[in-house]
Amino acid sequence: MGLRPNLLTRRTAGVASTTLALLLSTAAVGVVPAASAFSAAPARSCVEPADVHSDARVKAGAHAKHEPNELTAAQVREREADLAAVVAERARFRAGAGAAPLATVTIPVVVHVIQRDSTRAGGNIPDSMINQQISVLNQAYSGGTGGAATAFGFQLQKINRVTNPSWYPIISGSSAERSMKTSLREGGKNTLNMYLGELSDGLLGWATFPKKQLDKMDGVVVLSESLPGGTATNYNQGDTGTHEIGHWLNLYHTFQGGCSGSGDGVSDTPAEASPAYQCPTGRDTCATAGLDPITNFMDYTYDSCMYQFTPGQASRMLTAWNAYRAA
Ligand SMILES: [Zn+2]
Secondary structure (H helix, E strand, C coil): CCCCCCHHCCCCCCCCCHHHHHHHHHHHHCCCCCCCCCCCCCCCCCCCCCCEEEEEECCCCCCCCCCCCCHHHHHHHHHHHHHHHHHHHHHHHHHHCCCCCCCCCCEEEEEEEEEEECCCCCCCCCHHHHHHHHHHHHHCCCCCCCCCEEEEEEEEEEEEEEEHHHHCCCCCHHHHHHHHHHHHHCCCCEEEEEEECCCCHHEEEEEEEECCCCCCCEEEEHHHHHCCCCCCCCCCCCHHHHHHHHHHHCCCCCCCCCCCCCCCCCCCCCCCCCCCCCCCCCCCCCCCCCCCCCCEEECCCCCCCCCEECCHHHHHHHHHHHHHHHC
C-alpha cells in the first residue's frame, strides 16, 4: 500500500481482516449501517456543531449522514482573516518587546478518562493505552513515522479518572459535554485537555480549533477504544488522537475546499475533491498536480494508511501556536 517500512513495523495490527472485523466493530458500538452505496465502507467523517468551531470524526456510515463536518468556505475565510490579524498583532508586539516566537514546543497533556463504571466496557481503559497514545503522538509529530518533523512534543501531566454516567457516552454539542468540560478543563491555552470515553453517533473524535480567547470547550475528545490496542478495528493505532490534535493545532482536512481555491491553506498537500476512506492507493481526484494525500494524518483513511504531516502543515501549526496558544 505504499507504506514505509518503519510504518509497517508499527502498524501491523489493524491491516489484516477487514469486512468481518468491521461488522463486528460496528455492531459492538451500535452504529446503524448507512443506507448508501458506501455503507459497507467504514468511514471517518467530521461534523460541525453549530455553536463552536470544532470538528468530529466518525467510524462508520458517514456517506449517509447529512454531510457533515468540515468548515464551510465562509468559516475558513473568517478563521484565516483572524489568524492573519493575530499574527500581525503579535509581530508588532514582538517588535516592541523583543519576545521571539517559539521554535519547539512541549505540550502538557491532561487526560480525562470518562467512565460509566469500573468495567472496560464502561470506559475503564488501562494507563498503558494512554502512555502508548502519548508515544504515538510523539512519533507522529516528530516525523518518526515518515512525515515531516513538527515543532511539537507531548508530555503527559496527569490522568484524571472520572466516573459519571451522565457524561457517558460523550455527546457532541450537548449540554453534558459543556458541563463535563467546564468542570474538568485544566491549564492555559497551551495545555491539551483530552477527554476519552465512548462517543455518540459512532464518532471517533472531535476537536476545537485555536482561537484568541480561551474558553472551557477547548480540547480534544477521542474514542477511548481508538487508542493503541483498543477495540476500534482499523482505527485503533492512535491516529484519531493524531488527527484531532492536528485540528487543535489549526490544521484543516486535506480535502477542505475540494479541488479549487486555497484548499487546506497548505501548499504541499495536493488538492483532493473529497475525503478518502480505507486506503485507496493511487487515488487522484483533482486535475491539479499530485495524487490525493491519502497518507496524510488529516485525511479520513485507516490508521494503517496515514503516517505523515507535510512541512507546510508543520509550519502552519507553529504559526498558529505562536499566534494563539503560546504563553
Ligand atoms: Zn477531522
